[in-house]
Amino acid sequence: METPEYLTLRNDQKVRIELNMNSIGSFTALTGKEFFELAEGPKDVNSIRTLAWCAVVEGEACEGSELKMTELEFGRQMGLKQMKDFFQIFGRLVSSSVEKKS
Numbered sequence: 001m002e003t004p005e006y007l008t009l010r011n012d013q014k015v016r017i018e019l020n021m022n023s024i025g026s027f028t029a030l031t032g033k034e035f036f037e038l039a040e041g042p043k044d045v046n047s048i049r050t051l052a053w054c055a056v057v058e059g060e061a062c063e064g065s066e067l068k069m070t071e072l073e074f075g076r077q078m079g080l081k082q083m084k085d086f087f088q089i090f091g092r093l094v095s096s097s098v099e100k101k102s
Contacts, residue, residue, distance in 0.1 A: 002096060004063075005089045007056070009077035015067065016059030017086070019093050023058035027051050049075045052086050 005017045024035060030050050038051070053071045060067045067074070078086070 002093075004059070005093060007052075007082060007085055007089060009074075009082060010079050011077050013077070015056045016063050017052075017055045017089050017093070018059035018062050019055055019090070020058060022061075023051075023054045026054040026057070030054070048083065048086075049078065051090075052078060052083075055086075055090075 006014050007017055008014050024038065027033070027038075027047075027050055028035060031047055033047065049071060053067075053074045056074065057067050069077070
């Protein structure tokens with residue numbers, strides 16, 4: 001089992017990031033983008049926000065909690081530092097899942 005990854009938002013709230021079937025399914029349902037388009041990460045800021053929000057909603061559910069923010073409220077808590085941190089977490093999670101398959 002992989003170690004959970006956490007992101008600290010601008011308001012100092014620590015939230016779990018979870019990339020799994022649920023979070024990716026939510027992302028594709030909300031954006032209409034296909035799963036394979038995530039291989040190198042989302043390219044536009046709205047997709048980044050949606051993916052991060054979906055990953056946090058699922059991560060918090062995995063923790064037995066609920067993210068009490070809409071996607072736009074969540075986006076207000078994602079400054080440049082948080083975006084950079086999210087991409088680093090995204091990269092680690094994607095590369096670790098690819099390494100496990102090899």
